[in-house]
Amino acid sequence: MINIAFLKTVIIGFILILAQLISVPFISIENIVPFLPILPLVYFTLLNGQIFGTISGAIIGLLFDIVSGGLLGGGVLALSTAGFITGYFYGENKSDINNHSFWFIVYLFMATFIFSFLYASLSPNNPTISFLSLIVFEGLLPAVYTSIFGTLFYLFISKRD
Amino acid sequence: MLKTILRYIANYKNYFVYLSIAIISIFLIKFNDQPKLRQFKVLGLTNFAIINYTIDSVIDFFRNDSEINSLKHQNAELMMQVNLLRQNGFENKKLKELISLADTSKFDLVPANVVSKLISRTQGTYLLNKGTNDTISVGMPVINEKGLIGIVTEVTSEFSVIKTLKNSTLSIAITIQRTNVDGIMNWDGKELIIKNIPTTYDVVPGDRIETSDFSTLFPPAVPVGLVLEKKANALGLLHNISVKPIADIDGAENLFIVRYLSNIQAMKLKNTLKESNN
Numbered sequence: 001m002i003n004i005a006f007l008k009t010v011i012i013g014f015i016l017i018l019a020q021l022i023s024v025p026f027i028s029i030e031n032i033v034p035f036l037p038i039l040p041l042v043y044f045t046l047l048n049g050q051i052f053g054t055i056s057g058a059i060i061g062l063l064f065d066i067v068s069g070g071l072l073g074g075g076v077l078a079l080s081t082a083g084f085i086t087g088y089f090y091g092e093n094k095s096d097i098n099n100h101s102f103w104f105i106v107y108l109f110m111a112t113f114i115f116s117f118l119y120a121s122l123s124p125n126n127p128t129i130s131f132l133s134l135i136v137f138e139g140l141l142p143a144v145y146t147s148i149f150g151t152l153f154y155l156f157i158s159k160r161d
Numbered sequence: 162m163l164k165t166i167l168r169y170i171a172n173y174k175n176y177f178v179y180l181s182i183a184i185i186s187i188f189l190i191k192f193n194d195q196p197k198l199r200q201f202k203v204l205g206l207t208n209f210a211i212i213n214y215t216i217d218s219v220i221d222f223f224r225n226d227s228e229i230n231s232l233k234h235q236n237a238e239l240m241m242q243v244n245l246l247r248q249n250g251f252e253n254k255k256l257k258e259l260i261s262l263a264d265t266s267k268f269d270l271v272p273a274n275v276v277s278k279l280i281s282r283t284q285g286t287y288l289l290n291k292g293t294n295d296t297i298s299v300g301m302p303v304i305n306e307k308g309l310i311g312i313v314t315e316v317t318s319e320f321s322v323i324k325t326l327k328n329s330t331l332s333i334a335i336t337i338q339r340t341n342v343d344g345i346m347n348w349d350g351k352e353l354i355i356k357n358i359p360t361t362y363d364v365v366p367g368d369r370i371e372t373s374d375f376s377t378l379f380p381p382a383v384p385v386g387l388v389l390e391k392k393a394n395a396l397g398l399l400h401n402i403s404v405k406p407i408a409d410i411d412g413a414e415n416l417f418i419v420r421y422l423s424n425i426q427a428m429k430l431k432n433t434l435k436e437s438n439n
Binding site: 018021022025028031050051054055058061063066067068069070071072073074076077080081084087120122123124129133134137138 | 174175178179182183185186187188189190191193198201202205206209210212213216276277278279284285286288315322327329330349350351411
């Protein structure tokens with residue numbers, strides 16, 4: 001069961017990585033983009049637990065690093081950390097509350113903030129970029145933008161169920 | 162003893178898994194520039210770029226823009242020539258005599274399309290569909306019909322990765338065309354900025370900025386941007402100048418790689434040739 005969920009996460013994650021690199025730049029606002037591959041990671045981590053989130057985060061991160069031509073290892077560490085922390089909110093009896101309520105958006109926001117901030121911090125940066133700027137522009141704003149997409153995803157899931 | 166260790170690992174397996182992944186990724190980050198890791202990255206990039214490119218081609222199939230592309234190519238060539246002529250005009254006016262310049266008005270431009278974009282506030286990186294098969298090499302500048310976009314940083318046989326002007330690790334030697342004031346421009350996460358220009362220097366909003374003769378990365382006189390505003394720093398003796406890029410970097414789709422090797426690249430190539438001859 002876990003294997004199917006794992007494959008699902010990685011395959012959906014990979015499709016969203018391609019979408020992220022090909023079409024998402026068209027909807028960037030002041031170079032702030034939503035990070036779509038984190039949606040299946042958060043959703044399935046809340047269903048399957050912390051180890052699942054850590055490993056699938058690492059694999060989606062590795063795929064992202066290779067496909068994007070970015071810093072190899074940066075995506076792995078940032079996404080596995082996001083998956084690991086999201087995994088703290090996993091509970092066998094909580095999947096309904098987690099994935100079918102407002103809390104999904106909250107977890108998504110938190111995971112995207114962790115990913116975006118870590119990924120930006122790990123990448124080679126100009127030393128003049130301030131820590132506050134990294135938190136706000138690289139962490140908070142992409143997290144807000146991704147949460148908007150998360151809300152649409154949440155509405156879609158709720159309607160389907 | 163072994164049982165205790167195993168029980169300990171089983172109890173804290175979440176942390177062990179995370180720790181192992183974290184250690185592996187830190188090693189990957191640390192040795193990112195190692196030749197073997199670079200080779201792996203290039204191999205992966207080539208394979209995945211083909212997927213990206215196929216999807217992009219399907220999208221492109223529905224829009225016939227060959228004529229637009231050829232006009233853009235022509236525009237880019239003209240832009241480079243016009244800018245050189247403009248620069249020559251300024252020099253002529255200043256020196257009041259004819260200067261015999263080497264004929265550098267012919268630029269060898271390779272048209273390329275953006276296959277994918279990795280956009281963030283500080284890391285502008287694009288993937289283009291031209292590589293070593295088209296004699297593209299690391300260090301070649303990338304322009305569009307309006308001005309400078311970035312520089313090639315990685316090349317595979319069919320694809321190349323470029324750093325755009327909106328990448329905080331790229332610093333460019335520039336000149337303000339009207340007054341020949343030189344400076345170093347880079348992206349600070351919010352805007353392109355030239356730091357520490359003395360307040361006594363004549364710089365006004367709207368001045369054109371181009372690559373400098375002193376640039377070790379780019380050919381001279383490629384249009385970069387326009388002066389947006391001057392901001393005095395704390396002491397009031399120096400200015401920081403914010404720059405609006407001439408080219409639409411975020412919307413870039415059809416680009417041109419200039420077959421130009423910087424002095425550093427040319428020296429490296431020379432040394433490699435020397436070594437291979439010996």
